[in-house]
Amino acid sequence: MRVPSLAACLLSPLSAQATEISIGVMHQPPYMDEETRSGMFIDIIAEVLQAAGHRAKPVFLPARRGVATFEDKQIDGLLFYVGDKGQGSCRTEMYGDYQPSLIALRKSAYAIKSFDDLTGRRVGAFLGAKEYFAPFYPDYVVALTKAADYREDDIVRITKLMLNGRMDIGVMDWRIFLWTAKADSQGNQYAMQEFEKYPVFQTAWVGAQFWKPEHCQDFDRGLAAIKANGRYEAIRKKYAEALGEGR
Template sequence: MMKTFLWVLVCALCVSKVSAEELKIAVGSSIPPYIIQSENRGIEYDILKETLELAGYRMKARYVPLARTLAEFRSGRMDGIMSTGLDDLPGCYTNSHITYRNYAITLKSNNLKIKSIDGLKGKRVIAFQNASNYLGPNFKDLTKDNGLYREIGDQNTQSKMLFTKRADVIIADKYIFQWFSRNFAKNNGTENPVVTYHELFPPSHFRSVFAKQEICDKFNIALKTIKESGRYNEIVRSYGVTVDGDPLVN
């Protein structure tokens, strides 16, 4: 309650939305719970929006296919890009405002001890699309000529395959898995089996890019404020997922 009260005090000092400068921000494809395009919300969406508001700006989201994002930004039609893992774009970079954490996830009842990528050998592994090119050379080697390995674009299906024991391991971001797992339990009217998270991959830190250094400077100050006030973790938890330090649940 105290942290929420502090955030209210912080917001009372914000520049009003009417007078705030509007920024057109390129936002990528819908990836629940980070970005939920149909509802104009999501963990990352809300964090960016509220941080910019605290910095004195209004975010105008423009949903742009990834292939067009850079062209739109370079042309000046966009004032910023919501997030990127690239480090050679024009403009200025903010401090990291969102982190993706991919895990190897198994049913606890299977009692699997997986401490390295080699530990995935001989197991039915379902990963997200393009994971073989995203999770490093060791993982890529594991996937080559591996009849037990599959990639699927629908991460909702990943959860179903794990819970129905059609996969031994799924590779997924923690927040994405927890989001779809919650929906799976709701739709089936039952509790999901308990899972184990095996930390095999380093976290991926993403930053925003803006056209003006002044925006980055103000954004970084505001981001620090919402983290220290507790508002950052409040946003994350509002989507039914766990932050660092919370017990890892389904």
């Protein structure tokens, strides 16, 4: 599923004075799409830097390689904060969010209020989910021991299992799930199935990271500018509507 984007024109040169800033990103639709070179996060970043007089240059890399490339100072920044892996770098204000959720078919009528409700269910999660959540949600890790089955796999495969009724509960970001489900269900019998999200996890806000303090300052200034002029909410609304988010 593609979403029309302004990123293409925003990523083109603004003027001879515009500074190009290279930013490490990874393929993760609908936030970052390597094929279209757009996505919610990329569109926001492009407009933020344009508002600050810069030009964004997204560099698509696998997650770990992106971090290593940033550490080696081969790129100016990352769309994600990696803490002590970038000693001496600076962090921007939060510009976007993930919505980690438990997801199930609405017709299953699961009354999921906590991780304990995973008991006896077939649970599928994105690769590395247990390791990722363990420091913040130890109860989640404990609850998985009571699940009827637990597996971590590619998000596309987990989504297909859910669409086919072979997985009870999925653990992933809500928007990534909607994008994947829509892309997989085009023209088949599962297109009309409705899913419910259970936000037992907290919203995960993300900020960018740069080596130069002036880049962080300019980023924050640009972010404030597009929030003030309405472009920030317009981008988020565009993707929410395309995904059917909140319906």
